[in-house]
Amino acid sequence: MTQVTVKDLAQTVNTPVELLLQQMKEAGLAHTKASDAVNDAEKQKLLAHLRAAPGDKSGDGKKITLQRKTTTTLRAPGSKTISVEVRKKRTYVKRSAEEIAAEEAVAKPAAAPVAEPVVQESTANIVQEAEQRRIEAVEQARLAKEAEAKAAREKAEEQARQAQEAAPAPVAAPVVEQPAAERTERKKEESRRSTRREDDDRRDRKPAAQRPQGRKISLRDGDEDGGRRGRGGRNRNKRRNEHGFQTPAGPIVREVQIGETITVADLAAQMSVKGGEVVKFMFKLGTPVTINQVLDQDTAMLVAEEMGHKVKLISDDILEEQLAESLKMEGESFQRAPVVTVMGHVDHGKTSLLDYIRRAKVATGEAGGITQHIGAYHVKTEGGMITFLDTPGHAAFTAMRARGAKATDIVILVVAADDGVMPQTIEGIQHAKAAGVPIIVAVNKIDKPEADPDRIKNDLAQHDVIPEEWGGDTQFVHVSAKQGTGIDELLEAVLLQSEVLELTAIPSASGRGVVIESRLDKGRGPVASILVQNGTLHQGDMVLVGVNFGRVRAMLDENGKPIQEAGPSIPVEILGLDGTPEAGDEMTVVADERKAREIALFRQGKFREVKLARASAGKLENIFESMGQEEKKVLNVVIKADVRGTLEALQSSLTELGNDEVEVRVVAGGVGGITESDANLALASNAVIFGFNVRADAGARKIVETESLEMRYYNIIYDIIEDVKKALTGMLGSDLREQIIGVAEVRDVFRSPKIGAIAGCMVIEGTVLRSRPIRVLRDDVVIFEGELESLRRYKDDVSEVRHGMECGIGVKSYNDVKVGDKIEVFEKIEVARTL
Structure with missing residues (x-):
């Protein structure tokens, strides 16, 4: 038989020791101290006493007060943690003996279906059940008392009404006035009470044994035990939760869009969690990252799925399509200045021609007297403004000339009248035709005596560049860059051609252009030369240039002067990019930095993949090509x-x-x-x-x-x-080549006991040298290769025998020389190799 002390039992049932000793005394137990032992039989006796007498006998015996306080912590998405504390205090007043008898009579039918548990219950559950039954009995007794009071009031009101009807009219008027007002107020109060009772009855229809026990706290309920709430608590919680926030029933699953790459911060924002949670999660996966680190698509997809979200992969073109849709050019169109590219062969006078037009010495500042970069300038003429692009003429700058042709409206092909059509001239024609750009031929150096303009026309006609006077569509203008001859006619031809093309732009739209050149300045960082093709570029705009982006911190014109904006056909230098873009990259103005960074990272990922794919393919091709080599x-x-x-x-x-x-x-x-x-x-x-x-x-x-x-x-x-x-x-290195020095023909063979076979020969080609290697040929087929053992003329040893002279030749280690054989003397020489 297990025994516990009174103190242990009080802690188990969560009751003060003094109250428990009082209850045990009322139950007839002899326990007076907290250290007294309590056995199972005494526990059962105490339980029977508590079941038989609901209510509290402690204190003054008139009332009992229950207090509850519960604290819980909530974490709202995107906010700080919130501590919620629920406090409840209830006081129950003890009724008289008659009221208790009525309460027991009402409680018996409800408690009858509830059978006594067969198994032995713990003391804590028993105390809780007893308390619940006591509260229900008190509530039902209260309802019965209110019903009796209502019936009594109704009976009194009926008697008063009958008396009023029986009384004389003059006398009844002053007497009935006051009770009528009181009766109206009583009826309103009774209506309110009746409504509350009906609500309570609907909620309390289930027997106590069927109500859930031990529910956890919820903001939806506002009580710690759904089966033991009082009427007032329910109504208060109901009214409080009408305007309060609710905890989500389950985790919120979001759709996360992941492109080629995504930063940890952007991934966390799409999942509506803090960036630190994503960093912690990836640490658990064994991948330490920072909040600004860029994740590839596979890694980001794994993280999002593991954190319980759906993933939507963005296709390769969706970002570019979204960018194109956001960059629609809307507004009123105006005529813009033509962009003219000057092309031609080296030293045919391209830069000198521009130099005369701009009235500045550009050619003298170029190393070697040639243009190394694409230069952009805009000049104002009497007929309007013209933007010029100067491209290098060297063969190495083919790609630059191709970009110049794509960014231009008109091509001026400069051909020297004294030199004619050259390789770079033909290349310029090909680039212009590939870009679909009209050509104006400037025949330069017309002032030289050896100039021949007609030959230039004939040479260009072979490349499908036909002059207008010959029935073609190409204007030919004779100019001299040194003397300024024909410059006005050339500018008029450019303006006439631009009118035919009807060049227009929308200045009110966002700026769009192309990169002419870029460089890295030590003091200013990346500097890009931009030709604005449409719209207007302003200082402070966020621009996307190829795989680079940045905010335009400053803009400079071709003379290095700061400007605030640049319209169509204006070349400018911009500062503020995060790198040096490729020449020929498209420049666009975007709405915000986040969009620019997203597209730039996306393009960088594609560029990296293409580069790696090409590198892998190149390696495989090199492996196959290099097999056996x-x-x-x-x-x-x-x-x-x-x-x-x-x-x-x-x-x-x-x-x-x-x-x-x-x-x-x-x-x-x-x-x-x-x-x-x-x-x-x-x-x-x-x-x-x-x-x-x-x-x-x-x-x-x-x-x-x-x-x-x-x-x-x-x-x-x-x-x-x-x-x-x-x-x-x-x-x-060098190659070893054989060179035949001389050939001797065997006319006779002599035998010597000391030397062996000696061939009597006649030198028929070149010179026979003793120190060189020889070959023995029979019927023009090599049968032996070695060296000479002796070379004699008559009885003297000699070092060489010239053409047309006789000699005796002894071949070392070979005695099978026959008449008719040829002895060929040769040497090996090194010849330097070239590309």
Whole structure:
């Protein structure tokens, strides 16, 4: 038989020790101290007493007060934690003996169906059940008393009404006035009470034994035990929750859109969670990340699904389509200035022509007297404004000329009247025709005595450039860039052609354009030359340029003066991008930085995938091609240039050099000065460093000097290409070639006991030298290869025998020489190889 102390039992039933001792005394138990032992039989006796006498006998015996306080913590999405504390206090008054008898009579039918539990219950559950039954009995007794009072009031009202009807009219008037008002007020109060009772009856129809026990706190209920709420508590909670927030019934599943890449912060925002939760989750997966780190599509999809959300993968083109839809050009159209590109062969006078038009010395500032970059200028003429693009004429700048043709409206093809049509002239024609741009031919150097304009027309007609006087559609203008002859006629031809094209733009729209050139300035960072093609570009606009983006911090015109905006056909330099874009990239103004970053990262991911795919394919192709072949000799180079266009031209030209045995591999290329990292990369890859119009910093120079690296500076593209050619030629080495020096024919054979067979010969070709190797030919077939043992003329040993002279030849280690054989004397020489 298990025994516990009174103190332990009080803690178990959550009752004060003094109250429990009082209840045990009333039950007839002899316990007086907290340390007294209580056995199972005494527990059952105490339980029977509590069941038989509901209510509390402690204190004054008239009332009992119950207090409850429950605290819970809620976490609302996107906000701080909220602590909710529910406090309830109820006081029950003890009724008289008659009321208790009536309560028991009412409670018996309700409690009859409830059978006594067969199994032994714990003391805590028994006390709780007794308390519940007591509360129900008190409530039912109260309802019965209110019913009796109601009946009594109705009976009294009926008697008063009958008395009023029987009384005389004059006397009854002052007597009935006051009871009528009181009766009206009583009827209103009774109606309110009746409504409350009906609501309580509907809620309390279930027997107590069928009500749920031990429910947890909920904001929806506002009580800690749904089966033991009082009428007042229910009504108060109901009214309170009409305007309160509700806890979600389950986790909210959101649709997360994931593109090629996404940052941790953006992923968390789409899932409506804090970024720190995503970081913590990825730490658990074994992948430490930061909140600004970019995740690939597979990783982001795994994280979102593991955190209980749906994933929607964005296709490769959906972002570009959304960008195109948001960049619709709307507004009134106006005529814009034409964009003219000047093309032609090297030293045919392109830059000199622009120099005369702009009244500035541009050609004198170019290294070597040639244009290394695409230059953009806009000039105002009497007929209107014209924007000029000057492209280099060297063969290495084919890509730059192609971009110039795509960004232009009209092409001026400059041809020197004394030189004629050259390779770059033909190339310019091809680019203009591929872009569908009209051509105006400027026949330059017309002032020279050896100029022949008619020959120029004949040569260009062979390439489908037909003059207007010959029935074609191409205007030919004779000009002299030095003397200014024909310049006005050339500008009139450009303006006439632009009128025919009907060039228009929408200045009120957002700016759109193309990158002409880009470079990395040491003090200002990335600088991009932009030709605005439509709309207006303002300082402060957020722009997307290829895989780069940024806010326009400053804008400069071609003279370096700051401007606030640039309209259609205006070339400007912008500062504020996060990198140097590729020449030819499209520039667009976007609404916000987040959209620009998203599309830029998306494009970078696609570019990286394409680059890796090409690299993998190239490796596989190289593996298959190199099977059974000797390994190629490779010249590794690191190129740094001043602008992006020159860098591309150099990379393209150098990689085209080489053959099946040697090649040039551009390990790295970039815009800006030569840095310490460039020098370390050249050291690791055993590469040569080329700087084009840039210089190395102190850290790079120190590494170059310490490690004896090869570093060269250039400012003319011809020089760097020629030096690389020489280096590749040296890597080829030389070939060993055989050269026949002389041939002797055997006329007779003599036998010597000491030497053996001696061939009597006549030199029929060249000179026979004793120190050279020989071959013995019989019927023009080589039968022996070796060297001479002796060469005599008569009895003297000689070193050589010339053509037409006789001699005796002894062949070393060979005695089967016969009449008619030929002895061929040859030597091996090294011949340098070239590309």
